[in-house]
Amino acid sequence: MKDYDAIVIGAGNAGLSAAATLQRGGMRTLLMERHNIPGGCATSFVRGDYEFEVALHQLSGLGTEDQPAILRHVFDSMGISDKVDYVEEHHLYRYAVPGVIDITLPASVKGIISVLSEAFPAEADKLKPFLDLCEVLTLEAYMAYPRAKATGDPEVIKKNCRNFVKYGLRNAKDVLDEFFDDPVLKGVLGGYWGYMGLPLKELPFSDLGVMLYAYAAMKPWHVVGGSQALSNALLDSFLEAGGDVRFNCGAEQITTDNGAVAAVRTEHGEIFTTNQVVSNASSILTYNQLLDRPELAGDVREDFKSRRMGVSGFVLYLGLDCTPEDLGIEVATNFIANTIDDEAQHAEALTLDGAPKGCLFTCYTVGDETLAPKGKSVVALMCLQYGSAWDNVKPEDYAATKFAYAEKLIDLAETVIPSVRAHIEEIEVATPMTMMRYLNTPGGAIYGFSQGIAEHGAVRDRVRPVHGLHLAGSWSGMGGFQPTYQAGASVGGSILRKQNKKAG
Amino acid sequence: MTLKDIRSVIDGFDATRAQMEDLAETGQDFANEGARFQTRVASLHPKRLALTVSELVEETATTRTLRLTGDAGTLPPFLAGQYVNLFVTVDGVETARPFAISSAPQECGHYDLTVRKIPGGFVSPWLVEGLQVGAKVSSSGPMGSFYVNPIHHGDDLVFLAGGSGVAPAISMIRDIAARRLPVKFHLIYGSRQTDDVIFQRELSELDAACDFLTLTQVISEPNDTYQGRSGFIDAALMSEVCGEMTGKTVYLCGPPAMNAVCAKMLKDIGVTDKRLHIEANGPPVDPTARAGWPTGIGADQKITVTVNGRGSFETTAGEPLLNALEKAGYQVENACRSGECSLCRIKVLSGDVFNPSEAKLRQSDRRFGWVHSCVAYATSDVEILL
Numbered sequence: 073m074k075d076y077d078a079i080v081i082g083a084g085n086a087g088l089s090a091a092a093t094l095q096r097g098g099m100r101t102l103l104m105e106r107h108n109i110p111g112g113c114a115t116s117f118v119r120g121d122y123e124f125e126v127a128l129h130q131l132s133g134l135g136t137e138d139q140p141a142i143l144r145h146v147f148d149s150m151g152i153s154d155k156v157d158y159v160e161e162h163h164l165y166r167y168a169v170p171g172v173i174d175i176t177l178p179a180s181v182k183g184i185i186s187v188l189s190e191a192f193p194a195e196a197d198k199l200k201p202f203l204d205l206c207e208v209l210t211l212e213a214y215m216a217y218p219r220a221k222a223t224g225d226p227e228v229i230k231k232n233c234r235n236f237v238k239y240g241l242r243n244a245k246d247v248l249d250e251f252f253d254d255p256v257l258k259g260v261l262g263g264y265w266g267y268m269g270l271p272l273k274e275l276p277f278s279d280l281g282v283m284l285y286a287y288a289a290m291k292p293w294h295v296v297g298g299s300q301a302l303s304n305a306l307l308d309s310f311l312e313a314g315g316d317v318r319f320n321c322g323a324e325q326i327t328t329d330n331g332a333v334a335a336v337r338t339e340h341g342e343i344f345t346t347n348q349v350v351s352n353a354s355s356i357l358t359y360n361q362l363l364d365r366p367e368l369a370g371d372v373r374e375d376f377k378s379r380r381m382g383v384s385g386f387v388l389y390l391g392l393d394c395t396p397e398d399l400g401i402e403v404a405t406n407f408i409a410n411t412i413d414d415e416a417q418h419a420e421a422l423t424l425d426g427a428p429k430g431c432l433f434t435c436y437t438v439g440d441e442t443l444a445p446k447g448k449s450v451v452a453l454m455c456l457q458y459g460s461a462w463d464n465v466k467p468e469d470y471a472a473t474k475f476a477y478a479e480k481l482i483d484l485a486e487t488v489i490p491s492v493r494a495h496i497e498e499i500e501v502a503t504p505m506t507m508m509r510y511l512n513t514p515g516g517a518i519y520g521f522s523q524g525i526a527e528h529g530a531v532r533d534r535v536r537p538v539h540g541l542h543l544a545g546s547w548s549g550m551g552g553f554q555p556t557y558q559a560g561a562s563v564g565g566s567i568l569r570k571q572n573k574k575a576g
Numbered sequence: 577m578t579l580k581d582i583r584s585v586i587d588g589f590d591a592t593r594a595q596m597e598d599l600a601e602t603g604q605d606f607a608n609e610g611a612r613f614q615t616r617v618a619s620l621h622p623k624r625l626a627l628t629v630s631e632l633v634e635e636t637a638t639t640r641t642l643r644l645t646g647d648a649g650t651l652p653p654f655l656a657g658q659y660v661n662l663f664v665t666v667d668g669v670e671t672a673r674p675f676a677i678s679s680a681p682q683e684c685g686h687y688d689l690t691v692r693k694i695p696g697g698f699v700s701p702w703l704v705e706g707l708q709v710g711a712k713v714s715s716s717g718p719m720g721s722f723y724v725n726p727i728h729h730g731d732d733l734v735f736l737a738g739g740s741g742v743a744p745a746i747s748m749i750r751d752i753a754a755r756r757l758p759v760k761f762h763l764i765y766g767s768r769q770t771d772d773v774i775f776q777r778e779l780s781e782l783d784a785a786c787d788f789l790t791l792t793q794v795i796s797e798p799n800d801t802y803q804g805r806s807g808f809i810d811a812a813l814m815s816e817v818c819g820e821m822t823g824k825t826v827y828l829c830g831p832p833a834m835n836a837v838c839a840k841m842l843k844d845i846g847v848t849d850k851r852l853h854i855e856a857n858g859p860p861v862d863p864t865a866r867a868g869w870p871t872g873i874g875a876d877q878k879i880t881v882t883v884n885g886r887g888s889f890e891t892t893a894g895e896p897l898l899n900a901l902e903k904a905g906y907q908v909e910n911a912c913r914s915g916e917c918s919l920c921r922i923k924v925l926s927g928d929v930f931n932p933s934e935a936k937l938r939q940s941d942r943r944f945g946w947v948h949s950c951v952a953y954a955t956s957d958v959e960i961l962l
Contacts, residue, residue: 108920108921116938117938118937229583240586241587241589297940304944307944308944378596378600467652470620475727499725508613508614509620512614514606516613525588
């Protein structure tokens with residue numbers, strides 16, 4: 073008899089989802105987390121009277137109560153639907169480049185077409201076909217393609233996934249160029265590139281198109297209490313089902329026997345036996361550091377060589393002593409840049425020498441006042457940044473360097489929202505080093521490996537060298553909230569199915 | 577691959593696979609990446625620091641400075657005003673207390689912690705009287721947000737210190753002097769008696785040497801020969817020595833009673849939340865006097881705490897759960913011990929727990945029954961999850 077039917081390493085989104093799924097499915101599960109709180113990225117912290125959402129900007133995939141989408145069903149299956157409340161956002165985003173454009177996309181396909189037709193009348197007739205493509209691509213990528221591929225017949229793929237075949241793996245810049253002429257319009261429609269961390273020319277169009285359509289059709293959502301509320305709800309569901317959790321308990325080693333998982337040793341030296349381990353740690357640490365015999369993972373390390381370290385972020389958490397109205401903002405999600413050139417913006421993520429050219433100003437108190445004291449606001453102001461930008465910053469220069477970059481980021485935000493600095497009551501600065509510290513991810517990466525076309529699920533082959541060792545999270549699939557919740561539920565579900573087959 | 581991959585029908589599939597092969601030529605297997613970034617993180621934020629008491633300085637009859645040297649050499653940098661949590665074993669109990677660092681950030685070989693003995697205290701008497709040079713201790717890394725933030729604090733700074741609350745202030749003054757920062761710093765320092773004043777000589781020297789520094793000292797129980805200011809730090813004194821408060825950033829660090837009184841006074845004279853930074857200072861002195869404490873329950877009320885799956889013990893309602901757990905031999909991670917950092921977060925499975933205003937709980941932690949054990953009080957028998 074093993075100590076546990078399954079052990080989940082890491083209580084991030086995918087770890088929590090996997091643990092809740094496994095325990096509710098009847099497997100005795102131990103969830104281990106090195107930090108003192110569940111969530112990983114999906115967390116919050118309190119300073120003074122403010123509670124700061126750490127990572128979630130817009131939750132995708134929920135759909136409305138009347139028209140629930142996939143994530144609502146996944147949350148139902150994990151037993152958290154009555155434990156969490158959501159706030160609907162009515163806009164996708166404001167896209168503002170001073171002197172060039174300042175426009176807000178509503179959260180509906182019709183609304184987007186209407187707003188953009190008015191602003192770009194010369195290209196109005198191409199908007200509907202473009203958004204139609206995004207819609208059909210979404211259906212093909214998630215429904216038709218997996219089925220077609222399972223038939224093993226390339227002709228079925230061609231026939232049933234025509235748009236995915238033609239557009240799925242092309243780069244997003246290419247496809248925007250095919251539809252539109254005006255570079256500003258293309259900039260507006262490509263606004264979400266930052267959510268994937270790479271410029272449009274490196275992103276698979278299916279990722280951008282799906283994201284745009286999904287947010288427009290299924291709405292962006294905020295969570296009451298922030299993403300920590302989701303993390304706490306998932307843990308609660310896991311505990312109610314009888315799961316065991318250990319906080320302040322990092323995994324130190326995954327022990328194998330004959331190439332199959334046998335046990336997990338904790339940082340405190342305890343050993344728990346099991347045949348199934350779900351690792352929500354990065355694949356890099358799982359195979360290179362946790363696995364007792366790294367030589368088992370030779371194929372994985374070969375595979376690593378074709379991947380690149382993903383982007384991290386530089387984030388200011390701001391408690392402001394004024395309302396969103398006082399700031400003149402009506403939209404929670406504001407992309408602010410001094411150029412429409414996404415490549416120039418992305419290039420700044422590699423260095424601390426210059427200044428950010430693009431940023432995201434998310435004001436959580438638009439639509440949900442509960443995160444801040446009355447009359448005040450909570451903001452996350454972020455730009456993308458690679459961990460490598462900090463490689464040569466000496467520890468003694470760390471604080472001064474982060475404050476200096478923070479000033480530059482506030483300067484950029486103030487080109488559109490003028491009085492940010494004067495309203496700061498609380499501020500906390502997070503750098504890629506902070507992400508490394510709390511997420512324990514190489515490079516402080518927030519979406520796993522660099523999410524280019526070569527990372528697309530339709531291109532990568534799965535490598536699973538150790539029997540009973542499963543990966544769940546952004547390092548073995550797409551990054552972001554919805555994908556990682558679904559990845560955890562899916563890994564948990566597939567372990568359960570195999571287990572039940574054996575038992576039945 | 578001999579058979580053509582069926583995915584080749586997707587435009588760009590073959591090209592991307594070829595690109596992956598190119599990437600693999602110049603890529604890496606990240607074999608050393610884990611150790612590399614974890615070492616870098618530890619140089620800023622170690623989980624624990626191994627330290628040796630290298631020097632003990634008697635500051636006053638009740639206060640001494642512990643000079644702690646890092647066993648692994650240079651210590652992580654800190655911002656003047658930050659604290660470390662010092663882990664100690666007193667009377668067989670493994671516990672810890674947070675102390676602000678009083679040395680300058682520029683002195684990176686040691687941290688000075690200036691500790692005042694609290695009458696009836698559990699840890700401070702041992703630190704002031706029991707600890708010897710050469711003793712091994714450990715601490716957290718530097719923590720906390722009580723420091724001069726260059727982004728929004730401005731250049732006109734006022735620090736109200738009481739007792740050993742002067743420790744972070746002197747670190748700030750030393751830092752400003754070393755970095756020649758373009759700020760004004762006014763330290764208003766209250767002590768009970770003249771021989772309670774900590775750093776009297778250093779402060780006088782700094783006052784003489786530093787143009788940016790203004791020093792106002794107040795003694796609340798002066799003796800007959802004392803010539804200086806006496807009384808408490810109140811609105812009249814503030815008005816006299818500081819004048820108009822608009823645009824000034826105020827730091828407040830003193831005993832809990834002083835913090836409460838001065839915070840109210842500062843608000844009354846127009847210092848806004850934005851301009852006021854109060855250093856947390858432990859759990860409430862008397863939780864039973866707080867709003868929301870249940871009627872009919874005294875601080876001495878006996879309480880049984882059951883730790884889910886790990887046994888139970890008896891404590892009293894007036895004892896913070898963290899302290900009670902430590903005395904019963906349970907280890908709980910912790911740092912600020914004042915309700916803020918959340919490291920001592922535990923879940924209440926059943927029973928009633930009182931959370932005073934010090935407890936900076938997340939909205940959803942409240943909903944799901946998580947508390948900060950350093951400032952949580954069981955007011956009935958409880959079961960908790962560690």
